[in-house]
Amino acid sequence: GSGKKYKRCCLGAEAAARPVRARVHDFEATFFDDVMSFGLEIFGREEFVKVAEELKHAGELFMTWMAYVHQVEGRTIAERYAAEVRLSVRERAFFRAAAEAWMSVWEVVDVEPGRSLTLVDLLSGEERQVIEGSASRSLRKRDALMGRVLELDGECVLHGMHPRSLPPLAAAEVVARVRKRLRRKKEVPVDRLRGSKVAHLLLMEWEEGCEELDMRAKIPPRLTNTEGHELVMVTDRFEYEPAAHDWLLGRLERIEHLHVERSSSSSAEITFHMLGNPKIASWDNTIIGQARLSEGLLKLDTNSVERADRLVARILEVAGDIVQQGPRSFSDPMAEPNLAAVRRAGPGGGAPTDGPPPPELLAAIADHKARHYATWPDHPLPPFGGATPREHVKTKEGRRAVELLLKDMEHMEQSDPATAYDMDLIRRELGLIE
Structure with missing residues (x-):
């Protein structure tokens, strides 16, 4: 007492x-x-x-x-x-x-x-x-x-x-x-x-x-991608003459930061990247769109209107004389068909599995979290008025605010103990504990 x-x-x-x-x-x-x-x-x-x-x-x-x-x-x-x-x-x-x-x-x-x-x-x-x-x-x-x-x-x-x-x-x-x-x-x-x-x-x-x-x-959450764009599944379609397939691929390869994978003589898949990531400093590049070419149809999928507009403009710039732009469609990323597709894909794109995740998946998650949290102390954060956690802990009030945020992150991490990150590593980095 x-x-x-x-x-x-x-x-x-x-x-x-x-x-x-x-x-x-x-x-x-x-x-x-x-x-x-x-x-x-x-x-x-x-x-x-x-x-x-x-x-x-x-x-x-x-x-x-x-x-x-x-x-x-x-x-x-x-x-x-x-x-x-x-x-x-x-x-x-x-x-x-x-x-x-x-x-x-x-x-x-x-x-x-x-x-x-x-x-x-x-x-x-x-x-x-x-x-x-x-x-x-x-x-x-x-x-x-x-x-x-x-x-x-x-x-x-x-x-x-x-x-x-x-x-x-x-x-x-x-x-x-x-x-x-x-x-x-x-x-x-x-x-x-x-x-x-x-x-x-x-x-x-x-x-x-x-x-x-x-x-x-x-209150429905405002979902965004890592560029801060509102998350919405956007599909753009372009038609082209099947005989011009290789010619079109050659034109598209002029677009910077893309990877082409040919699955047959008349079909191919393209992944569009941008260098780095505005939210996750440890990422060397970020996928911003994926396209599939098959039998005279180019189908482009992105997760925001901004990314869609950016890639459509580049496609028309390099191949506007080959393709004819078709209608654009939208879908909610939280709609059941999209969620079902994610569930069907399962971790790594294969069939979903029962039981505990395989060791290699746990190792990959642990590696991703380690790289992400390694840069967290020096990343500007809105709750701290744009200051980094390392800057914010210099004051008594700032230390309390950083510790509270770390507690909240720790609480969320505990929802999956098998992959939970040890927030004490960040606390030691910031001098909150010895």
């Missing part, structure tokens, strides 16, 4: 982990119904209905909240029960532990699936390792949750948790609003977080954060 930072390890040997967790929760279950019945008699049904309406999105948190957080005339149901009912020594120790627990926003900093979560309180700075067999299978590193951590005999468990978790950026917004309301830029004392009013503030801000996240999810 002093607010001092430290890590409480709540796990013994693996064989003991599950029984310890079960004992804590099972012990509470032996008297919890009596506590709630006592509260119903003291507070009345109307009070329960009122709180249930306030917590209609809070799921199972309602029961813990009603017993240990909600106050009427300055006391919770649990406090009244403990004062009026004869308790065993262990029951009294449990109620003291429940009174010491506090509601806060906890960030997951480590996960042992099926066993434990290591959590850091984003308001007080306290750290706890909790025995948790269920949530540890679904939560991932840098998830944030709102709930209570109860400690009994040096062992910690989650004791009431909101059913919704938030990603780092959304959780940071909630924490910032709570700090503003509490007028605390630094760590919030644990004693203050134990208050019922602060718990209500946290609940209100957390559910607002969930609503904001849901609203953002309803």
Whole structure:
């Protein structure tokens, strides 16, 4: 309760982990119904209905909240029960532990699936390792949750948790609003977080954060290619005399940065490139279009109107006297036929495969990420006003902003642990950790 930072390890040997967790929760279950019945008699049904309406999105948190957080005339149901009912020594120790627990926003900093979560309180700075067999299978590193951590005999468990978790950026917004309301830029004392009013503030801000996240999810994303053009599948068609096939190929080869692959005497495929890439510095070149020539038809596919216009102009410039331009068609890149084509192609263009990806694919992904993130610290970023992360970490506020962005990137990387990039490599590069 002093607010001092430290890590409480709540796990013994693996064989003991599950029984310890079960004992804590099972012990509470032996008297919890009596506590709630006592509260119903003291507070009345109307009070329960009122709180249930306030917590209609809070799921199972309602029961813990009603017993240990909600106050009427300055006391919770649990406090009244403990004062009026004869308790065993262990029951009294449990109620003291429940009174010491506090509601806060906890960030997951480590996960042992099926066993434990290591959590850091984003308001007080306290750290706890909790025995948790269920949530540890679904939560991932840098998830944030709102709930209570109860400690009994040096062992910690989650004791009431909101059913919704938030990603780092959304959780940071909630924490910032709570700090503003509490007028605390630094760590919030644990004693203050134990208050019922602060718990209500946290609940209100957390559910607002969930609503904001849901609203953002309803806004269709603006998809762009790496040149920043709006992503749309564009197909241009040109007709030509089949007898002029070789002549046309010779003209098209005047266009810079293309690769021609002849599949037969009357058909060929062309890949158009540009040097480098405006977003990914490690790329030597970027594919900007693909064309197929067969039986008097040249079909050009690009992923933006700008790229299509650029390549059409070059084709007409070198071969306008050979080809006759036809109609242009468009399709949504997220439309089911396009997505189905990607799924059919699978990794590497072959048939889709079941099971874990092959080692060579994992190695290729790891190599691509390593090259991409190697240049990330020196790439200008809009969230930093066009400054690079390396420039931005020179100030205290900048360091916080870069660390938050790294947490968000780390959270996204954890969606596929097999290919997740270690963001600590970037943190060391930027001097955020040793």
